[in-house]
Amino acid sequence: MKSPKLRPSKKLYPVSLGCPKNKSDFEKLLYLFQKRGYTFTLDPEEADILWVNTCAFIKPSVEEAIDHILDLASLKKGSQKLIVSGCLPARYSLETLRELLPEVDEFYGIEPFQFFTKEEPEDKVLTESPFYAYLKISEGCNHRCSYCTIPKIRGSYRSKPLESLLREARKLLEKGIKELILVGQDLTLYGRDLGLKDGLLYLLKELSLLPFEFRIRLLYLHPSHLEEGLLERILELPKVVPYLDIPIQHAHPNLLKAMKRPYSPEKILNLMEHVRKLNPMVSFRTSLIVGFPGEGDKEFAYLLEFLKLAKFEYLGVFPFYPEEGTPAEKLPGQIPMKERLRRKREVLRLQKEITKARLKERVGVEEELLVLGEDFKGRRFGIARLQAPEIDGLTYLLKGSHLPGSLVKVKITRSGVYDLWAVPWDFKG
Numbered sequence: 001m002k003s004p005k006l007r008p009s010k011k012l013y014p015v016s017l018g019c020p021k022n023k024s025d026f027e028k029l030l031y032l033f034q035k036r037g038y039t040f041t042l043d044p045e046e047a048d049i050l051w052v053n054t055c056a057f058i059k060p061s062v063e064e065a066i067d068h069i070l071d072l073a074s075l076k077k078g079s080q081k082l083i084v085s086g087c088l089p090a091r092y093s094l095e096t097l098r099e100l101l102p103e104v105d106e107f108y109g110i111e112p113f114q115f116f117t118k119e120e121p122e123d124k125v126l127t128e129s130p131f132y133a134y135l136k137i138s139e140g141c142n143h144r145c146s147y148c149t150i151p152k153i154r155g156s157y158r159s160k161p162l163e164s165l166l167r168e169a170r171k172l173l174e175k176g177i178k179e180l181i182l183v184g185q186d187l188t189l190y191g192r193d194l195g196l197k198d199g200l201l202y203l204l205k206e207l208s209l210l211p212f213e214f215r216i217r218l219l220y221l222h223p224s225h226l227e228e229g230l231l232e233r234i235l236e237l238p239k240v241v242p243y244l245d246i247p248i249q250h251a252h253p254n255l256l257k258a259m260k261r262p263y264s265p266e267k268i269l270n271l272m273e274h275v276r277k278l279n280p281m282v283s284f285r286t287s288l289i290v291g292f293p294g295e296g297d298k299e300f301a302y303l304l305e306f307l308k309l310a311k312f313e314y315l316g317v318f319p320f321y322p323e324e325g326t327p328a329e330k331l332p333g334q335i336p337m338k339e340r341l342r343r344k345r346e347v348l349r350l351q352k353e354i355t356k357a358r359l360k361e362r363v364g365v366e367e368e369l370l371v372l373g374e375d376f377k378g379r380r381f382g383i384a385r386l387q388a389p390e391i392d393g394l395t396y397l398l399k400g401s402h403l404p405g406s407l408v409k410v411k412i413t414r415s416g417v418y419d420l421w422a423v424p425w426d427f428k429g
Contacts, residue, residue: 012038013047015072016127017065018055020183020219022086024136026053027124028113029085034125044072049081053112054088057149058321062088066101073103081105085112090153110154111139120160122168126175131372131405132389133177135169136160137203138184143222145249146260147289147320147328150185157186159194166206173212178370178407179241180207181217181388188225201233208239213407215368217388219245223263228274235279241368241385242279246271247287251306252299255292258331265306272310281365283313283386290347291320291340293331300343304350313358314392314418317347352417359393359415362386366425369395371406384410384420393418400424 012033016026029051030040041047050072054065065088076082085108089097097107108115126133140155141148169180182203184190191199207216216239223246235242250256251265275282290300307315319340322329371382372389380397382404383389395410398421402408410422 010038010048011041011046012049012051013041013044013072014051014053014127015068016053016086017068018053018057018061018087020134020181021136021185022053022055023127024124024134024183025111025113026086027127028111028121029053029116030125030127031121031123032113032116040125044075045077047080049083050076051083051085054084054086056087056091056153058318058323060321062091069101069104073101076103083108086110087153091149120164122164123171124168126177129372129389130176131370132179132181132383133172134181134183135165135172136183137165137187137190141185142189143186143224144260146258146331147292147323147326149323149326152325154185157189157193159190159192159196159199162191162194162196162203162206165203166210169207170210173210173214176405178214178405179217179383180214181219183219185220186222186225187218187220188222188230198230201230204234204237204240208237214239215370215385215407216240217243219388221246223248223268223271224261226271228271231271231275232278235275235282242282243285243386243388244275244282245285245388249287249289250292250295250299250303251310252295252302255295255299255303258294259289259292259328269306269309281362281386284310285314285388285392286310286312286316288315288317288347289320290317290343291335291337293320293322293328293335294333295320295335295343296333304347307347307350307354311354311358312351313386314355314388315347315351316391317344317351319344356415356417359418359420362412362420363415365412367395367410367412367420367422369397369408369410369422371397371402371404371408373404380404382408384412384422387420393420395420395422398423399427 016023052068055061082104083106084104089107090109137160139158141150142157187200248268367384369382369384374380381394384395387393409425411425412420412422414421
């Protein structure tokens with residue numbers, strides 16, 4: 001593909017959809033545009049280029065991407081260019097997309113910055129917050145889960161070079177970032193393809209040595225490669241927050257086998273029990289799929305009982321979608337969408353009570369809060385160590401005048417269903 005022609009003094013209207021990994025790629029593209037003299041606008045009518053970076057992991061993501069593209073296409077006029085990148089063009093053929101979306105001028109695949117430079121940028125334009133940033137440490141996935149389109153879209157697992165990641169992290173920290181959030185399809189595999197032993201642990205140690213005040217959060221730890229010893233060593237690093245995102249997808253052994261997820265529910269429960277004995281304040285998050293083919297009433301009830309035992313602090317749940325080209329698309333025992341959605345609601349009702357109870361246990365406990373800003377009521381808010389941005393709850397700071405970007409030692413004074421309230425630890429009153 002030819003690289004789009006870039007001219008200075010132009011405006012770009014950017015839209016990025018999907019996961020933080022996708023966002024990280026797009027932020028590097030924006031950096032390249034910025035270097036070439038482009039400015040960004042929130043008004044599509046002002047833009048010379050309308051750019052949509054898409055997600056296409058599941059059917060709703062595809063539909064959302066197409067809706068955004070068509071909305072912008074309806075506004076497109078004159079010499080404006082509409083460009084689409086990301087997972088949608090990586091998943092579907094150009095012929096299909098050109099027939100479906102003739103309004104689009106150019107299509108580019110994943111990691112859109114690669115169409116401008118052979119070297120991946122080690123800098124980015126932050127689009128979500130000036131105080132936390134996603135550090136994408138790998139691309140692709142070696143797992144072949146029966147429902148998943150990621151290997152087809154993004155290819156096999158490739159670790160980013162260690163030195164490049166350290167340089168990128170340093171640039172982010174120099175900008176004032178206080179929380180680095182490591183993302184990848186499976187963080188636990190980091191470095192194996194580079195010949196690194198215990199690559200993730202080594203990366204975390206090297207990041208921790210950077211001379212800045214900051215903390216590190218890990219997203220997407222695949223259960224297949226997690227062992228007690230690894231988690232112990234990770235959580236011993238003081239800059240790594242005690243927050244473990246372990247997407248299990250299900251708990252019933254038959255469903256895990258059908259999903260091609262090679263671990264047992266007992267392994268997950270034992271890991272969680274072991275880690276919580278070491279540190280009762282460790283927070284666990286997971287992701288689930290309900291309504292997978294073959295999930296009868298018995299298997300679904302098993303999942304609910306498992307959740308009662310595991311007591312994840314937070315979770316996300318998705319109804320199963322039979323994605324085109326995946327083995328799960330043709331599995332017997334497909335479940336009507338109405339029932340899949342009902343099961344999703346039931347999981348969320350149960351988890352609401354579990355989260356509420358888990359947060360209540362935090363009242364009176366010391367925490368560290370990253371202050372992010374003020375809401376429309378003038379309340380300062382941020383994320384505690386047990387809360388990943390955008391997906392978990394918030395913590396509201398009731399006293400003090402700490403500026404956004406501050407890491408503050410606080411005492412939790414009240415809990416809600418998903419959120420917490422706190423005062424500075426040294427507050428007297």
